[in-house]
Amino acid sequence: GENRYGSKTSFFGGFGFGESSTPSKSRKKKKKGKRLTNELIPNKDTNDVFSMTQEALGPEKKVDKWGLPIQTEDEIIEELFPSMSKETEMIPVVSGKEYTLPEIQDCLGNQIDLNLGRFFDENGAATQSNAAKPIQLKLLHQSPPVLAIDNLFSDTECEELRNASLVGHEVSSATFTGSLSTRTSTSWFCNYADVPLLLAKVNQYLNIPLELMEEPQIVRYQKGEEFSWHYDAVPENALENGGQRLATLLVYLTDIASEDGGGTMFRDLKYDSEPLSMQPKVGSALLFFPAKSDGTPDARTLHRSEVMTGDEEKWIIQMWIHEREYKAVLPIGNSHELAGDGVRKTIVKLGLADDQ
Ligand SMILES: O=C(O)CCC(=O)C(=O)O
Numbered sequence: 001g002e003n004r005y006g007s008k009t010s011f012f013g014g015f016g017f018g019e020s021s022t023p024s025k026s027r028k029k030k031k032k033g034k035r036l037t038n039e040l041i042p043n044k045d046t047n048d049v050f051s052m053t054q055e056a057l058g059p060e061k062k063v064d065k066w067g068l069p070i071q072t073e074d075e076i077i078e079e080l081f082p083s084m085s086k087e088t089e090m091i092p093v094v095s096g097k098e099y100t101l102p103e104i105q106d107c108l109g110n111q112i113d114l115n116l117g118r119f120f121d122e123n124g125a126a127t128q129s130n131a132a133k134p135i136q137l138k139l140l141h142q143s144p145p146v147l148a149i150d151n152l153f154s155d156t157e158c159e160e161l162r163n164a165s166l167v168g169h170e171v172s173s174a175t176f177t178g179s180l181s182t183r184t185s186t187s188w189f190c191n192y193a194d195v196p197l198l199l200a201k202v203n204q205y206l207n208i209p210l211e212l213m214e215e216p217q218i219v220r221y222q223k224g225e226e227f228s229w230h231y232d233a234v235p236e237n238a239l240e241n242g243g244q245r246l247a248t249l250l251v252y253l254t255d256i257a258s259e260d261g262g263g264t265m266f267r268d269l270k271y272d273s274e275p276l277s278m279q280p281k282v283g284s285a286l287l288f289f290p291a292k293s294d295g296t297p298d299a300r301t302l303h304r305s306e307v308m309t310g311d312e313e314k315w316i317i318q319m320w321i322h323e324r325e326y327k328a329v330l331p332i333g334n335s336h337e338l339a340g341d342g343v344r345k346t347i348v349k350l351g352l353a354d355d356q
């Protein structure tokens with residue numbers, strides 16, 4: 001039937017760089033020569049795709065009057081986020097096929113262990129749930145694996161989660177400028193203790209210990225806002241806290257119609273022959289793996305949040321799962337320990353405790 005994940009084909013739209021980039025400005029930019037400034041090049045000297053060196057610019061490149069290389073927007077994107085080689089394994093899902101749990105598990109062999117057999121049956125339906133609508137696993141891509149979990153949260157639960165932003169630590173988009181990607185949304189870092197529902201469900205349904213969870217972030221995108229192409233993997237020089245990010249879990253707290261943008265799109269993955277893009281659907285979760293369980297980043301998971309074109313606001317809550325214990329940075333005083341009691345109570349209330 002219809003592709004409810006709302007694939008679109010616009011690549012690279014709204015991509016912009018630098019300190020003063022705004023969505024309206026970056027949309028107006030034409031593909032003419034542009035300077036790749038030095039602050040866009042991380043100061044690292046490894047040769048994987050997560051790092052860039054001056055050599056990567058190549059000696060034969062045209063330079064401007066200051067001796068800085070002139071590049072088109074497409075060239076810049078290609079250097080920051082190299083396209084996949086022909087040999088790279090890419091296995092989309094078979095169109096229209098409903099994958100069984102064992103088939104889904106087969107695709108997850110290199111990823112952090114989610115023990116999906118505990119709460120999901122042969123058909124990927126949750127066996128224990130307090131929700132009116134069935135919680136259902138769906139495979140969106142085989143290799144690299146991308147999963148949707150439909151109705152992981154009810155509408156009321158999504159509202160409750162969204163309210164945690166009121167007591168979270170607000171970080172405006174300005175904080176993110178100067179990085180490789182443009183982010184024009186607003187984020188709130190949440191105290192673990194303020195979102196026991198999220199922690200309880202992720203802990204139980206997905207087998208994730210609290211200690212591995214990065215502080216949950218609520219993100220709001222308004223009209224014109226976006227988060228351009230990026231990897232979720234942590235750069236090599238920032239692995240001390242918790243090691244690599246092994247999984248990204250993103251829960252949509254609002255519905256956005258596909259004609260209004262706002263989909264989570266993967267540049268190199270296909271769904272029904274189009275770029276894989278998940279359209280926000282309230283209560284549904286998207287799960288993918290920025291790195292394999294051994295900590296190796298997976299460049300195939302390059303993704304973005306498409307520019308918002310309608311008037312509705314997109315709200316998500318998202319959480320990254322680390323290799324090792326992660327210590328919260330924000331808000332000040334945030335800790336897993338402080339959330340423990342609330343999470344345990346919520347697990348019991350949801351009927352997810354072992355001894356029920
Ligand atoms: O908002 C989305 O759909 C994606 C967000 C994202 O990729 C991120 O915050 O890392």
Ligand SMILES: [Fe+2]
Nearest residue numbers: 230231232303
């Ligand atoms: Fe991301």
